[in-house]
Amino acid sequence: MKKAVVNQAECVACGVCEKNCPRKAITIFHGIYAEVNEDLCVGCKRCQKVCPASVIQVVQKEVAS
Template identity: 60%
Template sequence: MKKAFVEEKECVACGTCLVTCPRQAIHIAHGCYAVIDSVRCVGCGLCSKACPASVIEVHT
C-alpha cells in the first residue's frame, strides 16, 4: 500500500497539503512541519502534487 512521507526539515508548514488531503490525514506539528497520519493516508498523492516545496513523496 502506498503512503505519503514528509521531509520534515524542508517543510515550510504552509498548510497547502492540509486543505488538499481528502482523508484529513495531515496536520502541522508545532507550527513547523506537516505530519501525515499513516492510518488515514491512502497514498493518493494529492498532497505531494500540491506541495509548493516538493517535500512530500509517496512510497510503496
Template identity: 40%
Template sequence: MAVKKKFPYKAAIVSCNGGCRAVKGEAGCSEGCIGCGACVDACKFGAISLNEYGVAEVDESKCIACQKCTKVCPQEIIHIHECANYIVVKCSNKSKGAAAKKQCEASCIGCGICEKTCTAGAVKVTDNCAVIDEDACLSCGMCSVKCPRHVIHDLRGIFTPVR
C-alpha cells in the same frame, strides 16, 4: 539477501530530504540527518546507506522494521512506516517559513497546503512541519502534488519524482 517480512509490511523511513546538509551544532537545519552512519552500522541487513549528500536512505526491500536504526539515530528522524502507504514526509524541520527556507532548500515551511488538500484529513501541520497519519491516509497523492517545496514524496514515483 532475501528478507522474510511480516504482513503488514513495514520499513524505516528517514524524514530528511538532505537539502540542508545538516551538521550538528552549525547553522542550518538542526533536525536533519547529520550523516553520522550510526543507522548504517546498526542495520544487519544492509538496508541503510548514505547517499551522495551524506543523508541516510532506506532500501525497503531489505528492511525488516527491526527498529535498530530508529533507536541509534541521534537526530530521531528515522521512523517505521507502513510500506503500503507510499506517501511520506521527507522533512523534520520545525522552523517557521522564512527561517526554514534559509536553513534548507527542501524543507517544510508549514504552509498548510497539504492539510487543506487532504480530503481524508490525514495530513496535519504540527510544529511547522507536515505529519501524515498513515491510518487515515488514502495514498491519493494530492498532498505530494500540491506541496510547493516537494517535501511530501510518493515513494513509487507516480505523483512526484523518486529522490
C-alpha cells in the same frame, strides 16, 4: 501499500497539503512541519502534487504482519 512521507527538515508548514488532503491525514504541528497519519493516508498523491516546497513523496510502505 502507498503512503505519503514528508521531509520534515525541509517542510515550510504552509498548510497546503493539510487543506488538500481528502482524508484529513496530514496535520501541521506547531507551525513547523507537516506529519502524515499513516492510518488515514490512502496514497492518493494529492498532497505530493500540491506541495509548493516539493517535500512530500508517496512511497511504497511495508505492511506489518
